Amino acid sequence: MDLGILWFLLIAVLYIGYFILEGFDFGVGMLMPFLGKKDNERRALINTIGPHWDGNEVWLITAGGASFAAFPHWYATLFSGFYIPLFLLLIGLIFRGVAFEFRSLDESSRWRTAWDWIIFAGSLVPSLLLGIAFSNLARGVPIDANMEYVGGFWNLLNPYALLGGITLVVCFLVYGALYLSLKTTGVLQERARAAAKKLWLPMVVLLIVFIAATYFATDLLGLGINPGLLPVFAGITALLAGFFIRKEREGLAFSMMVLGLASAFATVFRIMYPRVMISSLNPEWSITIQEAASSEITLRIMTYVAIVFVPLVIAYQVWVYWLFRRRVETDPEKLVY
Numbered sequence: 001m002d003l004g005i006l007w008f009l010l011i012a013v014l015y016i017g018y019f020i021l022e023g024f025d026f027g028v029g030m031l032m033p034f035l036g037k038k039d040n041e042r043r044a045l046i047n048t049i050g051p052h053w054d055g056n057e058v059w060l061i062t063a064g065g066a067s068f069a070a071f072p073h074w075y076a077t078l079f080s081g082f083y084i085p086l087f088l089l090l091i092g093l094i095f096r097g098v099a100f101e102f103r104s105l106d107e108s109s110r111w112r113t114a115w116d117w118i119i120f121a122g123s124l125v126p127s128l129l130l131g132i133a134f135s136n137l138a139r140g141v142p143i144d145a146n147m148e149y150v151g152g153f154w155n156l157l158n159p160y161a162l163l164g165g166i167t168l169v170v171c172f173l174v175y176g177a178l179y180l181s182l183k184t185t186g187v188l189q190e191r192a193r194a195a196a197k198k199l200w201l202p203m204v205v206l207l208i209v210f211i212a213a214t215y216f217a218t219d220l221l222g223l224g225i226n227p228g229l230l231p232v233f234a235g236i237t238a239l240l241a242g243f244f245i246r247k248e249r250e251g252l253a254f255s256m257m258v259l260g261l262a263s264a265f266a267t268v269f270r271i272m273y274p275r276v277m278i279s280s281l282n283p284e285w286s287i288t289i290q291e292a293a294s295s296e297i298t299l300r301i302m303t304y305v306a307i308v309f310v311p312l313v314i315a316y317q318v319w320v321y322w323l324f325r326r327r328v329e330t331d332p333e334k335l336v337y
Helices: 001-037 037-049 053-070 074-080 084-104 109-139 159-183 186-217 225-246 250-272 296-323
Strands: 276-279
Touching: 001 037, 001 084, 001 109, 001 159, 001 186, 001 250, 001 296, 037 084, 037 109, 037 159, 037 186, 037 250, 053 074, 053 084, 053 186, 053 296, 074 084, 074 276, 084 109, 109 159, 109 186, 109 250, 159 225, 159 250, 186 225, 225 250, 250 276
Parallel strands: none
Antiparallel strands: none
């Protein structure tokens, strides 16, 4: 296989892995102020993702670094054109991480409540912006013949991209509620189950509308029936998730959400291929994998490094999830602050 295509696929896997692993983190952060009525309950909700959230973000950092090394022209156009959204994304992630650490430095209820809402905002803003960004990647953005983004910030806030952002936020809320139903006990588990049931229908409606809009806003129809099965599969998994939610089979519902998110973002990269950036001004100005790729020797060295270290990273994360597999209780004596 051509190394440029191989690294396009690997970067797609990194982004998909990030959304699968970080998606429920964001969902928990957005749900925390509403499901946690007392301080010990909110602390318990934070503890469900405490061992994982920073490790999950490594996937995003690695995806960005791999894009820079393997496709410098893609990186330059993407990060310059999406500068403001990426800056806001970074600010949200920074404040979210700081909030996790600072929340317990003072026992004042005002102090902790303030940081709780920062966690909420630091989960909501990145979720929304990531949905907007990837919707724009599928739709195409104004890129000229010199591989330069010539649109403004407001060009990125088109109706299709905003719909994608809102849809991703609601998907993460359901995803987070299902995760909490697997990681908590007692009243927190019941609240999480109730939240998943309430949020499932809005998620399905938004997802169906977004999938339909994707066929009109992108060139997905021109790719043939095969890639068309990916977004359809995402819709089917969402319906199956609802079925299992009603049956209180949260493990199976959570698995359906994993498959749905994977197929949804796989669709984005399938729409992009063999391009890495789609030009909405002229299809011939789109940046292809071959145009954006680094030299053969660079890609070969990166491949050797990835063969060694990627399995190690995956093995470490699997071990961490296994180590902290137990449910989190709200007993203050068992909580880590």
